[in-house]
Each structure stands twice: as structure tokens, then as C-alpha cells.
Amino acid sequence: MTDFSRVDLGHINLRGSAEDSRFVDGATKVLGQSLPLAANTLTQSLHRIYWLGPDEWQVVTESDRAADLVRQLEAALAGQHVAINDLSGGQVALQLTGTDVPELLARACTLDLHPSLFGVGDCAQSGLAKTNVLLGCIGETPVYEIIVRRSYSEYLLRWLRQKTHSRAGSVSS
Amino acid sequence: MLLIACPYCGERAETEFSYGGEAGIARPKDPHALSDEQWADYLFMRKNSRGMHRELWNHAQGCRRWFEVERDTVSYVIKECYEIATPATSRDNQSRAD
Numbered sequence: 001m002t003d004f005s006r007v008d009l010g011h012i013n014l015r016g017s018a019e020d021s022r023f024v025d026g027a028t029k030v031l032g033q034s035l036p037l038a039a040n041t042l043t044q045s046l047h048r049i050y051w052l053g054p055d056e057w058q059v060v061t062e063s064d065r066a067a068d069l070v071r072q073l074e075a076a077l078a079g080q081h082v083a084i085n086d087l088s089g090g091q092v093a094l095q096l097t098g099t100d101v102p103e104l105l106a107r108a109c110t111l112d113l114h115p116s117l118f119g120v121g122d123c124a125q126s127g128l129a130k131t132n133v134l135l136g137c138i139g140e141t142p143v144y145e146i147i148v149r150r151s152y153s154e155y156l157l158r159w160l161r162q163k164t165h166s167r168a169g170s171v172s173s
Numbered sequence: 174m175l176l177i178a179c180p181y182c183g184e185r186a187e188t189e190f191s192y193g194g195e196a197g198i199a200r201p202k203d204p205h206a207l208s209d210e211q212w213a214d215y216l217f218m219r220k221n222s223r224g225m226h227r228e229l230w231n232h233a234q235g236c237r238r239w240f241e242v243e244r245d246t247v248s249y250v251i252k253e254c255y256e257i258a259t260p261a262t263s264r265d266n267q268s269r270a271d
Contacts (some may be wrong), residue, residue, distance in 0.1 A: 039182055053236035054181055110186035124182070125235045126189060132234050 002098040002164045006157065010066025011091045011147065012059040013052075014073065016082035026076045030069070031059065042123045042136050048145070050123050050136055058134060058147065063088060092153035094146045094160070101144050104163055111135070115142065129159045178254045179232045180240050193229030195219045196241045196257075223247060229257070 016023035018037055028034050036043045036051040043049050047061040047069075061069060066088045073084045096104075102113035108129035111118065118124070123136035133156075134147040148156050160166075175187040201207055201215055220226075226246045231239050243252040 053238060056236070110188060126185070127234045 002096060002101055002104055002166075004094055004096040004160055004164070006153070007093045007095050007145075008063050009088075009093045010061045010063045010069070011087040011093070012061070012066055012070055012073070013083070013085045013087050014057045014059055015055055015084075016077065016080065017055055020080070023077060023080055023082060026080070027073065030072045030076045040124050041121055042138070043121075044138060048136070048138065050134060050147075052125060052134070060093060060145075060147070090150055091147055092150050094148065094153070094156070095138075096144045096146065096160075097139070097141050099142065101142065104160075105135070105144070107163065108159070109135070129156060131156055175249060175251065177230060177242065177251065179235060179238075180254055180256045181238055182232060182235045185232070185235060189232060189234040191231045191233045193231055193239060196227040196229045225252065230254075 014027060014035075016027065018024060018035070024035060024037075031047060031049065033043055033045045033047065033049065035057055036049055039051060039054075041051050047059050050058040050060070052058050059069070066086055070084055070086045077084065102115065102118070105111075105113055105128060109126060111124055111126050118137055120137050120140055120142070123134065125132070125134050127133065128135065128146065128148075131148055131152040136145045136147075137143070138145050146156070176184050177187055177190055178184045179190075198215070201211075204212060207215070224245060224247060226244055228242050228244060229239055230242050231237065239257050240254060241257055242254045244250070245252065
């Protein structure tokens with residue numbers, strides 16, 4: 001059984017050099033948790049931080065914390081060669097739960113999502129049903145998070161509803 | 174389908190990438206000093222080699238970064254994928270000698 005829902009979260013895109021300790025330390029201090037420096041991984045404690053590239057991260061947090069967090073990051077990293085953008089209005093997070101989710105996603109995604117290769121703490125940017133997505137495994141059940149551009153979210157929800165023969169995900173929580 | 178090893182994200186399917194043409198073409202330092210013929214040569218002329226080919230790829234659905242691939246245009250076998258910043262001179266001598 002697959003269950004999925006749209007989750008109201010704050011999204012921040014953070015860019016800076018992973019080799020610059022001033023940036024990494026500054027960001028870590030404000031975020032209260034370390035940036036994932038290994039490719040295709042995410043860290044979860046206060047927020048969820050996804051690795052997007054060697055100098056790019058996605059911070060996902062409670063929706064009412066994003067604006068504050070952006071201000072704090074801007075203050076802490078002022079004068080450095082960084083980019084901090086609040087993408088909360090432009091992105092949508094979907095969460096999917098169930099052991100058959102990998103099989104569902106495999107219908108339209110080229111990643112190997114077998115739990116032995118894509119487990120908790122792994123993430124990847126890829127394509128799912130022709131849309132660009134950021135996909136992460138965030139829980140043991142397993143729970144997956146899909147982050148997608150807002151304008152594609154309705155299409156992707158319809159695709160998920162069609163493939164699971166359900167009407168889930170239609171109400172944002 | 175090709176499996177392309179993005180230097181940042183690892184092996185991914187070809188559909189995640191977009192092709193960027195021949196690699197290692199330096200933009201002339203002073204375009205105004207060139208004749209029309211030289212400028213057209215820079216803009217349009219490509220080796221179109223049969224065999225090993227240094228080319229640019231962009232990981233469009235992944236990290237969105239450009240990198241270089243050495244691929245055999247006959248067999249499609251990929252010899253190597255590496256970051257675009259890798260010193261071009263050593264690579265250049267090696268691939269141009271092919």
C-alpha cells in the first residue's frame with residue numbers, strides 16, 4: 001500500500017564553496033546541523049539538508065521558519081561569495097510511504113531505488129515521469145520525499161494518483 | 174542507453190544529460206582581431222572525429238553542471254568522464270594525438 005501527501009514546508013537553496021571553512025562553519029552554526037558534503041546524501045535533525053552539487057544544498061524546514069533562517073544565513077554569511085534563496089513559493093514537497101514505493105517510482109525513473117542502494121539518508125536529483133525532481137529517502141518505513149517545481153506538482157500528483165488508483169494527496173496539510 | 178558517470182553525482186542514465194558538442198574549444202581572447210573566416214571557424218567548424226571524441230555534457234536533471242566526456246563516436250564506449258576544470262593541456266595532447 002502506498003500513501004502519499006503534499007507537505008507544507010519551507011525550502012531554501014544555499015550555495016557556497018564546500019572547501020571554504022568560513023562558509024561551511026557559518027552555515028553549520030546557523031542551521032544547527034552539518035551540511036552533507038558527500039554526494040547524493042542528506043542530513044536530518046533540525047532540518048533536512050540535501051546535497052545538490054559540490055557547492056549547492058537544499059534546506060527543507062518548517063514553513064514558518066524559512067524566512068527567519070534566510071535572514072540569519074544572510075547575516076552570518078554577509079560579504080562571502082554565497083547565494084541564499086527562499087524557494088518556498090516555487091517548490092512543493094510530496095512524501096510517499098510504503099514498501100512498494102520503489103517499485104512505483106521505478107516505473108518512471110531511471111535510478112536504482114532498491115533499498116540496498118538507495119536507503120535512508122540517500123538522495124538524488126533525477127527525472128520522474130518526465131519532471132525534474134529531488135528525491136530523498138527520509139525514513140525507515142520507507143518514507144520518500146519528492147521535491148518538485150510547484151507548476152509540475154499537480155501533474156505529478158495526478159500521475160501518482162493514477163498509478164496508485166487513489167485520491168490521496170489532494171489536500172495540502 | 175548510455176550510462177554516463179557524472180564526476181559529481183556518479184553513474185546516471187543518458188536521459189538525465191544534455192549534449193554540449195565538442196570540448197576544448199577556447200574562445201579567442203580578442204575576437205575583434207580575427208578575420209570573418211577565423212571567427213566562423215571558431216563558431217561553426219568542428220572536428221566531427223571518427224573514434225575518440227572529447228565532448229561536453231551537462232547533467233541537466235541532476236547537479237546541472239558541465240563536464241567533459243571522452244567517448245568513441247563509433248562504438249559509443251565512454252573512456253573517461255572528468256571535471257571541466259581539469260587542466261586542458263595534458264588532456265589536449267593526449268586526445269589530439271589519437
